[in-house]
Amino acid sequence: MIRLNNVSKRYPGGFDALRNITFEVGDEEMVFITGHSGAGKSTLLKILTLIEHASRGQVVVNNRNLARLPRRRIPYFRREIGVVFQDNKLLHDRTVFDNVALPLVVAGMSPQETGRRTRAALDKVGLLGKEKMYPITLSGGEQQRVGIARAVVNKPALLLADEPTGNLDAEMADQIIDLFHDFNRHGVCVLIATHDLRQIQRMRKRVIGLKDGELAVDSGSQAA
Amino acid sequence: MKNHLLRHLQVLFYSLGELARAPLTAFMTIAVIGITLALPAALYALLGNLQRVGGGWDEGAQISLFLKLNTPETTARALAGQIRAMPGVASVRYISPTSALKEFKRLSGFGDTLNLLDSNPLPAVLLVRPAKHAAGASAAQRLAQTLGKLPGVALAQFDLEWVRRLDAILRLAQRGVLILALLLGIAVLLVVGNTIRLAILSRRSEIEVIKLIGGTDAFIRRPFLYAGLFQGLFGGLLAWILVAGSLALLAGPVRNLAGLYGSRFELASLGLQAGTILLLGGATLGWLGSRLAVGRHLRAIEPG
Ligand SMILES: Nc1ncnc2c1ncn2[C@@H]1O[C@H](COP(=O)(O)OP(=O)(O)O)[C@@H](O)[C@H]1O
Numbered sequence: 001m002i003r004l005n006n007v008s009k010r011y012p013g014g015f016d017a018l019r020n021i022t023f024e025v026g027d028e029e030m031v032f033i034t035g036h037s038g039a040g041k042s043t044l045l046k047i048l049t050l051i052e053h054a055s056r057g058q059v060v061v062n063n064r065n066l067a068r069l070p071r072r073r074i075p076y077f078r079r080e081i082g083v084v085f086q087d088n089k090l091l092h093d094r095t096v097f098d099n100v101a102l103p104l105v106v107a108g109m110s111p112q113e114t115g116r117r118t119r120a121a122l123d124k125v126g127l128l129g130k131e132k133m134y135p136i137t138l139s140g141g142e143q144q145r146v147g148i149a150r151a152v153v154n155k156p157a158l159l160l161a162d163e164p165t166g167n168l169d170a171e172m173a174d175q176i177i178d179l180f181h182d183f184n185r186h187g188v189c190v191l192i193a194t195h196d197l198r199q200i201q202r203m204r205k206r207v208i209g210l211k212d213g214e215l216a217v218d219s220g221s222q223a224a
Numbered sequence: 225m226k227n228h229l230l231r232h233l234q235v236l237f238y239s240l241g242e243l244a245r246a247p248l249t250a251f252m253t254i255a256v257i258g259i260t261l262a263l264p265a266a267l268y269a270l271l272g273n274l275q276r277v278g279g280g281w282d283e284g285a286q287i288s289l290f291l292k293l294n295t296p297e298t299t300a301r302a303l304a305g306q307i308r309a310m311p312g313v314a315s316v317r318y319i320s321p322t323s324a325l326k327e328f329k330r331l332s333g334f335g336d337t338l339n340l341l342d343s344n345p346l347p348a349v350l351l352v353r354p355a356k357h358a359a360g361a362s363a364a365q366r367l368a369q370t371l372g373k374l375p376g377v378a379l380a381q382f383d384l385e386w387v388r389r390l391d392a393i394l395r396l397a398q399r400g401v402l403i404l405a406l407l408l409g410i411a412v413l414l415v416v417g418n419t420i421r422l423a424i425l426s427r428r429s430e431i432e433v434i435k436l437i438g439g440t441d442a443f444i445r446r447p448f449l450y451a452g453l454f455q456g457l458f459g460g461l462l463a464w465i466l467v468a469g470s471l472a473l474l475a476g477p478v479r480n481l482a483g484l485y486g487s488r489f490e491l492a493s494l495g496l497q498a499g500t501i502l503l504l505g506g507a508t509l510g511w512l513g514s515r516l517a518v519g520r521h522l523r524a525i526e527p528g
């Protein structure tokens with residue numbers, strides 16, 4: 001699903017956020033990317049979603065060589081992956097339903113199909129009853145679940161999450177990670193950037209550790 | 225295909241809804257566009273009317289022959305007969321000094337004052353209408369010269385020259401209105417562009433999110449283009465209403481003024497064609513202004 005080969009990222013200021021990163025992730029794996037703050041976790045996810053371009057090295061996601069993807073193909077590439085953000089990036093002037101439906105609307109799906117899939121996604125994250133509410137009226141954990149529903153509504157083969165439990169208490173964090181685990185069991189490749197050691201220990205999944213932009217640990221592939 | 229159309233309709237109504245959601249901003253922009261477009265449209269309509277004034281004279285081009293004072297009526301009528309037989313003359317009308325004075329009293333409003341005069345100071349006049357083939361300005365001019373040399377004629381006056389000058393001035397003014405319209409059209413582009421720029425900036429985070437979840441540039445652009453289109457269209461409609469309203473207000477006084485000159489001239493309003501051009505022009509300018517702004521500013525918003 002993901003193949004990085006000697007990937008480096010130098011930001012315009014000249015700072016090397018990633019150096020010579022090489023690893024592969026199989027189609028059905030669940031992986032935690034960990035490391036101290038500033039280690040380069042977010043940068044890595046941004047490269048995988050083409051928010052940033054790698055300065056050097058090869059990045060292949062879902063069989064696409066990202067360096068060769070023309071600008072106008074980027075939106076279509078992004079529809080193949082689901083992304084969850086720490087600040088969940090919900091639109092606060094739209095209902096929960098509209099937020100979750102957005103990826104489908106953007107992709108031009110018919111209203112009937114959009115409604116069906118949106119409700120299915122909301123059902124999976126346990127928010128079917130709150131589809132008419134506005135995100136601001138929900139708890140932090142619920143907001144994060146709306147973000148997850150939006151990320152999976154397209155049925156992506158790859159799910160990326162950047163510190164999805166960063167703002168949550170332990171109980172809610174457990175629920176969120178369990179949700180990701182559930183998607184993974186249904187065949188979705190899941191990559192979670194986090195420094196929440198509790199979740200890493202609880203899940204016993206593969207861990208890729210970054211330190212100052214370099215690959216420090218890789219517990220190794222253990223794809224089911 | 226059906227889906228595609230449906231989506232466009234959705235965005236279209238969404239854009240209308242956006243206008244309704246921020247009515248003040250929308251109204252301000254539409255008002256500015258309306259007033260901006262109304263200016264050249266009003267000038268255009270006024271020029272058209274002035275041209276009709278000139279055109280009216282052109283048709284009735286006539287030569288006024290002022291006879292020497294105290295010419296007896298029989299002599300005048302004989303002269304009229306003589307002129308009527310000349311080539312290039314369609315008709316001759318004799319106006320006696322008495323009826324000339326009556327007419328003058330009626331039109332000038334100096335009635336009572338003129339009663340103080342003990343004799344009629346006005347000469348007899350022969351109104352000569354050139355025949356169709358001699359009605360051109362230069363042929364009529366030549367005829368006037370010939371008539372002016374006839375015995376008994378004090379002065380031959382041919383009134384087409386000012387019509388031609390007016391025509392030339394109107395042509396110049398028309399060119400001026402065209403240039404003005406171009407400049408104001410650019411102003412409309414800038415106004416719409418600025419409004420759309422602000423709309424884009426105020427929805428920056430929304431645009432970022434849509435880009436992140438795979439929205440194409442075309443998808444993001446669409447509501448802004450529709451917003452620009454609608455603002456331009458409503459601006460054009462407002463301009464039409466402003467011009468038609470102003471002309472309606474002017475119609476009465478103009479009728480009075482024309483009446484004073486013995487004319488039945490009526491102020492014509494902006495025609496359906498000109499109005500349609502206003503609507504289409506407004507919509508086009510709105511769309512274009514939005515297009516320019518969107519092209520410049522959307523690219524700058526990238527998720528980071
Ligand atoms: N846009 C940027 N420009 C310059 N430096 C950046 C930018 N984004 C991140 N960095 C730097 O890159 C390093 C890695 O950042 P990040 O990937 O966000 O780390 P993490 O998510 O692991 O905390 C940090 O030192 C950060 O300051």
Ligand SMILES: [Mg+2]
Nearest residue numbers: 041042043162
């Ligand atoms: Mg980070």
